[in-house]
Each structure stands twice: as structure tokens, then as C-alpha cells.
Amino acid sequence: MTNDTRQPVVSVRSLSATFPDGNGGLHALGAVSFVVHPQEFVCVLGPSGSGKSTLLRILAGLLPPTSGEINFEGHHQPRIGFVFQQANLMPWRTVSQNIMLPLEVEKVPYEEACQKAQKLIELVGLDGFEKALPRDLSGGMAQRVALARALVHDPDILLLDEPFGSLDALTRERMWTELSRIWQADQKTVIMVTHSIGEALFLADRVLVLTARPGRIKLDLPVDLPRPREEEMRYTQHFGRLARRLKDAIE
Amino acid sequence: MDLNLTRKLEGFSDRTQWKHTHWIPVVVVLAAVAGWQALTTFAGLPAFILPSPAQVAVRFVTAIRDSSLLWHAAVTLSEVLLGLLAGTCSATLLGYAVAKSRAFERLASPFLVASQAIPIVAIAPLLVIWFGQGMFSKILICGLIVFFPVLVNTVVGLRAVPRSLNELMRSLHASPWQTLRLLEIPAALPIFLGGLQIGATLSVIGAVVGEFVGADRGLGFLINVGRGQYDTALVFVAVFTLIGMALSLYGMVIYLEHRLLAWQDRN
Numbered sequence: 001m002t003n004d005t006r007q008p009v010v011s012v013r014s015l016s017a018t019f020p021d022g023n024g025g026l027h028a029l030g031a032v033s034f035v036v037h038p039q040e041f042v043c044v045l046g047p048s049g050s051g052k053s054t055l056l057r058i059l060a061g062l063l064p065p066t067s068g069e070i071n072f073e074g075h076h077q078p079r080i081g082f083v084f085q086q087a088n089l090m091p092w093r094t095v096s097q098n099i100m101l102p103l104e105v106e107k108v109p110y111e112e113a114c115q116k117a118q119k120l121i122e123l124v125g126l127d128g129f130e131k132a133l134p135r136d137l138s139g140g141m142a143q144r145v146a147l148a149r150a151l152v153h154d155p156d157i158l159l160l161d162e163p164f165g166s167l168d169a170l171t172r173e174r175m176w177t178e179l180s181r182i183w184q185a186d187q188k189t190v191i192m193v194t195h196s197i198g199e200a201l202f203l204a205d206r207v208l209v210l211t212a213r214p215g216r217i218k219l220d221l222p223v224d225l226p227r228p229r230e231e232e233m234r235y236t237q238h239f240g241r242l243a244r245r246l247k248d249a250i251e
Numbered sequence: 252m253d254l255n256l257t258r259k260l261e262g263f264s265d266r267t268q269w270k271h272t273h274w275i276p277v278v279v280v281l282a283a284v285a286g287w288q289a290l291t292t293f294a295g296l297p298a299f300i301l302p303s304p305a306q307v308a309v310r311f312v313t314a315i316r317d318s319s320l321l322w323h324a325a326v327t328l329s330e331v332l333l334g335l336l337a338g339t340c341s342a343t344l345l346g347y348a349v350a351k352s353r354a355f356e357r358l359a360s361p362f363l364v365a366s367q368a369i370p371i372v373a374i375a376p377l378l379v380i381w382f383g384q385g386m387f388s389k390i391l392i393c394g395l396i397v398f399f400p401v402l403v404n405t406v407v408g409l410r411a412v413p414r415s416l417n418e419l420m421r422s423l424h425a426s427p428w429q430t431l432r433l434l435e436i437p438a439a440l441p442i443f444l445g446g447l448q449i450g451a452t453l454s455v456i457g458a459v460v461g462e463f464v465g466a467d468r469g470l471g472f473l474i475n476v477g478r479g480q481y482d483t484a485l486v487f488v489a490v491f492t493l494i495g496m497a498l499s500l501y502g503m504v505i506y507l508e509h510r511l512l513a514w515q516d517r518n
Binding site for chain 2: 057060061062077080082084086088090091092093101102104105106133135153159
């Protein structure tokens with residue numbers, strides 16, 4: 001996929017950023033350049049403090065870059081689907097109301113919004129929970145709602161910031177399979193930040209490894225594991241080799 | 252405090268608990284009335300010191316018959332409601348500005364704190380001198396007394412909006428108006444309503460203070476009249492009406508909370 005000649009969805013050129021993290025330290029991102037192609041699933045991997053979350057936030061327009069530039073294909077203001085570390089749902093809205101939020105912001109007519117939300121509810125497997133409130137959901141279910149909310153307005157790019165970090169190991173692995181399936185069904189371009197090598201290899205077409213602060217791209221590794229990927233694949237030699245390369249790059 | 256009260260109320264609406272506790276307040280009230288009646292009967296207190304419950308009840312009926320009670324209560328209630336409305340509106344608008352702009356907060360907060368430091372009872376005479384004996388000065392006093400708690404709770408409520416939800420709205424390119432409507436108002440509502448609870452009862456106090464200082468109508472005026480004429484039963488009638496008014500207002504805010512905050516966890 002790295003030799004892809006298609007028009008990239010997003011191209012990032014010598015992007016750098018320095019921010020106080022609010023605890024006296026600094027989030028720092030060195031000069032980072034890369035492109036992401038349509039329907040590509042890119043994972044950004046790196047030690048803590050490598051500015052991988054900062055990178056995602058800059059892409060989402062939540063933070064201004066200190067220097068460098070980002071170009072989205074054909075848009076000045078791309079549509080973003082963002083999934084946070086926590087589900088980040090509005091506790092006063094039901095599941096379907098939470099999912100409809102992006103459509104409400106875009107002033108999509110109510111009937112149409114309902115239909116789209118219903119499709120996403122089915123896609124993430126939450127049928128029957130449309131009227132449930134976030135307080136009644138488990139962590140995994142809440143994160144599915146967050147995923148559906150990020151997809152409902154058909155975003156140009158889906159940005160995931162360690163979305164499964166707060167889930168228990170079993171739920172997390174089930175969510176990988178789910179996300180993989182949803183991504184294949186929805187044909188989205190995805191950039192996902194993670195600190196888990198297993199997660200990156202299970203999901204990504206390409207893994208970018210960032211160095212510790214200031215974060216720079218140390219390795220751009222295409223993941224040529226066949227899809228659909230299954231649990232068993234994680235015990236193959238090739239998977240082990242790729243994991244080894246990522247591990248070495250991080251340390 | 253507010254949450255505790257809400258929980259207690261919800262506990263009461265719970266059928267099983269209701270069954271066991273609903274008779275307690277009734278018994279307490281009946282016992283108090285019986286004790287009061289006994290006191291007036293056996294202690295030989297004259298009616299202008301302490302009228303018996305029966306005398307108060309009779310006075311209550313007369314006051315309703317000659318429609319004076321209804322008229323004075325209506326005056327006070329209008330002052331309370333208009334003052335509450337004015338105080339809440341101005342406090343909410345100003346609170347929004349304070350919560351949104353640190354610069355404005357620095358500019359305004361000395362005045363806001365100072366406004367709270369002045370005892371309302373002390374400036375009530377001034378307001379009556381400037382704005383007359385009519386309803387306007389009372390509405391002003393109610394508004395002032397309601398202002399501060401509502402302002403503080405508006406600011407705290409808006410500041411309590413989770414940052415991550417703000418980021419979500421920004422990632423969706425929501426306009427400031429959409430962020431206000433879809434995020435900030437619902438998120439700040441629980442704390443805001445807590446302020447309104449306090450404000451609603453304070454507003455009743457404000458109206459009575461204003462009427463004490465100078466008025467020709469209202470329940471506070473009625474209390475003054477009763478005192479002047481040694482018609483202590485009338486004072487009791489006015490006091491009970493005020494209590495009823497304050498409780499109904501409080502109950503209305505609680506009802507509003509139940510309707511608007513049904514999504515909150517009730518455990």
C-alpha cells in the first residue's frame with residue numbers, strides 16, 4: 001500500500017508541535033511527514049510522550065500545529081469521526097440520540113438521521129439498545145456507541161485515539177474483530193493511535209512507529225497479513241517477525 | 252446538599268419506602284397542632300400573644316371570605332415570581348459571560364462578590380426610597396437576592412462541562428450556538444437547577460423583607476397590619492401562607508428536576 005499512486009486522503013508535511021501537557025511536561029511532535037491513502041487503515045504506535053495523541057488532535061483540528069502543514073483531499077474542512085479513549089457519550093442522551101449527534105450538528109432532517117443511526121446501531125450490534133442511556137451500558141457497549149457516532153455522518157477520515165485502552169483484555173480483543181469487520185463493511189480511511197503492538201498488527205495495513213519526544217517517524221511498516229485476520233494468525237511466524245520489528249523500533 | 256434532597260424525595264416516591272414512612276410527617280404535624288392547642292388552653296395565654304389553632308383557622312376563613320388574603324397573596328406571589336424571573340435571567344446571562352471569559356470574570360467578580368456582601372435587609376430601605384412603595388421595588392429586592400446563588404451555580408455548572416465533550420463538539424465543527432444548545436445547557440442543568448432551588452425560596456424572603464420596609468399590600472404588609480392591630484391570628488395566617496408559597500415553589504423546581512434530569516442515576 002505504501003507505493004499507492006492514488007490521490008491520498010490526507011498528506012502531512014513536516015508537521016511539528018510543542019505543547020505543555022498541563023502537568024508541567026511537554027507534548028512534543030518532531031517534523032513528521034506521511035500520507036494516508038483512501039480506505040487505508042494506519043496505526044500510529046509509539047512510547048508515551050511521543051506525541052501520537054497530539055498528532056491525532058492536530059489532524060482533527062483540535063490543536064493548531066506549531067509548524068508544517070496538513071492537506072486533506074479536496075476539502076479545507078474535512079469531516080472528522082473521532083473516537084476518544086473514553087466513550088465520551090452525553091449521559092442525558094439515549095444511545096440513538098448520541099449516535100445522531102453529528103447529524104444534528106450537520107442539520108440533517110430528523111427522519112433521515114434516524115434511519116442512518118439505525119443502520120449504524122445494527123452495524124455495531126446494538127439492536128434493542130436504542131433507547132438505553134449511557135449509564136446502563138458496559139464499557140465495550142459504550143465504545144461501540146462512540147464508534148457508531150464517529151461513523152454516522154460518513155466522515156472523510158476516522159480518527160481513533162487508543163479507543164480500547166480502557167477496556168478489559170477480552171472485550172478489547174472482541175472489539176478488534178468488530179472494528180475490523182466494520183472497517184471492511186464501511187470502507188473508511190482510518191488513523192488509529194495505540195500503544196499495543198498486537199492491536200496494530202491485528203488491524204492495520206500500515207504501522208507508523210514514532211520515537212520518544214520529540215516524536216518522529218522511525219519506521220513505516222506495511223502489514224501484509226491476509227484479511228480477514230483471525231485470532232489464529234497471531235501465532236504465526238510472520239506475525240511474530242512483524243511484532244519483533246515493531247518492538248525493536250519502539251525501543 | 253441538593254442531591255441529597257433529591258434522593259430523599261425519590262426515596263419517598265418509591266412505593267415500598269412510602270408505605271413505611273408516609274404517616275410520620277402527618278403524625279408530627281398533628282402532634283404539633285395538638286400541643287399548640289393544649290398550650291393555649293392550659294397556659295392561659297391571651298390570643299394576641301398566641302392564638303389557638305382554632306382561632307387561626309377561623310381567621311383564615313374570614314380572610315379568605317373578605318378576599319383580602321387572596322389579594323395580598325397574589326401581590327406577594329407576583330413579586331416573588333417576577334423577581335425570580337428577573338434575577339434568574341440576568342444571573343444566567345452574566346454567569347455565561349463569566350464562565351466563558353476569564354477577562355470578564357476578573358473584571359466583574361469584585362463587583363459580584365461585593366454585591367453579595369451587602370446585606371439585602373440593609374439596602375432594602377434605599378430601594379424603597381428610590382423606587383417607591385409599589386411592587387417594583389420588591390421585584391428588585393427579590394431579583395437581587397436570587398441573583399447570586401443562580402449566578403454562582405450557572406458558572407460552576409458551565410465550568411463542569413467535560414472538556415472531552417467540548418472537544419467532540421469541536422471535532423464536529425459545531426457552531427457556538429450548537430455547542431450551547433446541545434452540550435452546555437444540558438450539561439450545566441443539574442447544577443443550575445440546584446441554584447434555582449435556593450433562589451426560589453430566597454425570593455419569598457426578598458418579597459417579605461421589601462414589604463416590611465414599606466408597602467401598602469402583600470403578605471409582609473398583612474403581617475405588619477396584624478401586628479399593629481394585635482390581630483396575631485392574622486399574622487399566623489400570613490406566615491402559613493408564605494410557608495405554603497415557598498414550599499410550592501420549591502416543589503415546582505424539584506418537579507422540574509425530575510422531568511429534566513430523569514437521565515441521572517438514581518441509585
